[in-house]
Amino acid sequence: MALVEARGLTKVFRRPQKDPGLRGALKHLVQRRFKDFRAVDGIDLSIEAGEAVAYVGPNGAGKSTTIKLLTGILVPTKGTVAVDGHQPHVERIVNARNIGVLFGQRTQLWWDLPVRESLALLRDMYSLSPTFYKQRLERLDDVLGLGELMPVLARKLSLGQRMRADLAAALLHQPKIVYLDEPTIGLDISVKDRVRQFLRELRADGTTLMLTTHDLGDIEDVCERIVIIDEGRKIFDGPLKEMKDQFARVRRMHLQLASSVPLAQVAAVLPETEVAQGDGPHSVTITFDRFTHTAGQIVSAVLQVTEVGELHLDEPAIEDVVRKVYAGELLRESV
Numbered sequence: 001m002a003l004v005e006a007r008g009l010t011k012v013f014r015r016p017q018k019d020p021g022l023r024g025a026l027k028h029l030v031q032r033r034f035k036d037f038r039a040v041d042g043i044d045l046s047i048e049a050g051e052a053v054a055y056v057g058p059n060g061a062g063k064s065t066t067i068k069l070l071t072g073i074l075v076p077t078k079g080t081v082a083v084d085g086h087q088p089h090v091e092r093i094v095n096a097r098n099i100g101v102l103f104g105q106r107t108q109l110w111w112d113l114p115v116r117e118s119l120a121l122l123r124d125m126y127s128l129s130p131t132f133y134k135q136r137l138e139r140l141d142d143v144l145g146l147g148e149l150m151p152v153l154a155r156k157l158s159l160g161q162r163m164r165a166d167l168a169a170a171l172l173h174q175p176k177i178v179y180l181d182e183p184t185i186g187l188d189i190s191v192k193d194r195v196r197q198f199l200r201e202l203r204a205d206g207t208t209l210m211l212t213t214h215d216l217g218d219i220e221d222v223c224e225r226i227v228i229i230d231e232g233r234k235i236f237d238g239p240l241k242e243m244k245d246q247f248a249r250v251r252r253m254h255l256q257l258a259s260s261v262p263l264a265q266v267a268a269v270l271p272e273t274e275v276a277q278g279d280g281p282h283s284v285t286i287t288f289d290r291f292t293h294t295a296g297q298i299v300s301a302v303l304q305v306t307e308v309g310e311l312h313l314d315e316p317a318i319e320d321v322v323r324k325v326y327a328g329e330l331l332r333e334s335v
């Protein structure tokens with residue numbers, strides 16, 4: 001069994017329905033009406049120990065709600081979840097030992113306590129031995145630079161400092177799986193890099209990660225697998241590379257030619273492609289469909305016309321691919 005197993009995971013929220021204006025508000029007071037809203041709608045998800053999964057989707061897609069279901073903060077309306085064989089919302093204490101969670105938008109630290117005190121409270125909650133606690137703090141201090149933050153009240157921390165302290169709090173008990181909901185939100189580039197570096201190290205230690213983010217740089221740096229959801233449903237689940245291959249059909253190749261050849265002559269040997277002037281004097285850019293031509297065929301065809309110097313194939317940008325997936329352009333892609 002996988003470390004995380006969700007089957008048909010569904011969360012329905014009841015939303016109050018109210019007509020606009022004062023009249024609507026009064027009517028709502030007398031006769032309350034609600035409408036069901038499916039924030040998470042039949043999600044199946046298996047995560048194996050050691051995997052790093054990016055969970056992405058547009059605003060309101062149901063990412064945070066899924067994390068709350070997987071961590072036991074919310075109770076599923078339908079479907080099942082098991083984390084290391086335990087139902088999170090039922091076996092809360094066992095589950096808490098196995099998982100760590102970070103919500104980038106909200107701190108888990110005690111607002112009016114110095115970081116040191118928050119961590120000590122967590123140490124007691126998890127019944128960590130003094131030796132383990134000491135070693136763990138040293139390790140977290142190494143990678144997160146906790147030392148300087150220890151005496152500071154949580155509410156006095158800057159956002160980047162707060163995120164480092166929150167990461168330490170989420171990881172103190174060395175959980176098997178860590179859920180990170182937007183761990184780099186609002187951080188400047190240097191802190192973001194530091195957090196990403198830290199997540200890579202966590203992976204190397206064998207920790208299982210699931211992270212939601214709108215910053216796709218986080219994904220390429222840390223994860224190999226991507227799950228995309230939209231309106232509570234899963235629309236893609238697989239390796240990052242496969243997503244690029246599946247959704248980025250159109251590729252672009254830049255070639256430096258040995259001599260000046262009219263574009264029409266190149267185009268003549270490359271039917272069903274688009275041949276355009278490149279940046280340099282003898283350079284061309286060829287746009288082609290990966291399903292119709294291979295990169296090798298393109299080069300061979302050009303060699304019939306002239307010698308080729310440098311060549312470069314654009315990597316599909318994950319941003320472009322995800323944007324297309326969000327926009328519902330699953331089959332008409334061009335990157």
Ligand SMILES: Nc1ncnc2c1ncn2[C@@H]1O[C@H](COP(=O)(O)OP(=O)(O)OP(=O)(O)O)[C@@H](O)[C@H]1O
Nearest residue numbers: 013014015039057058059060061062063064065066
């Ligand atoms: N407690 C709640 N009561 C009612 N509706 C809720 C509740 N929590 C979330 N929702 C709704 O469920 C939907 C999914 O919300 P969720 O927070 O999971 O989205 P998300 O994918 O995390 O979005 P974002 O990228 O903006 O963080 C939204 O339409 C939201 O308004």
Ligand SMILES: [Mg+2]
Nearest residue numbers: 063064065181
């Ligand atoms: Mg969210």
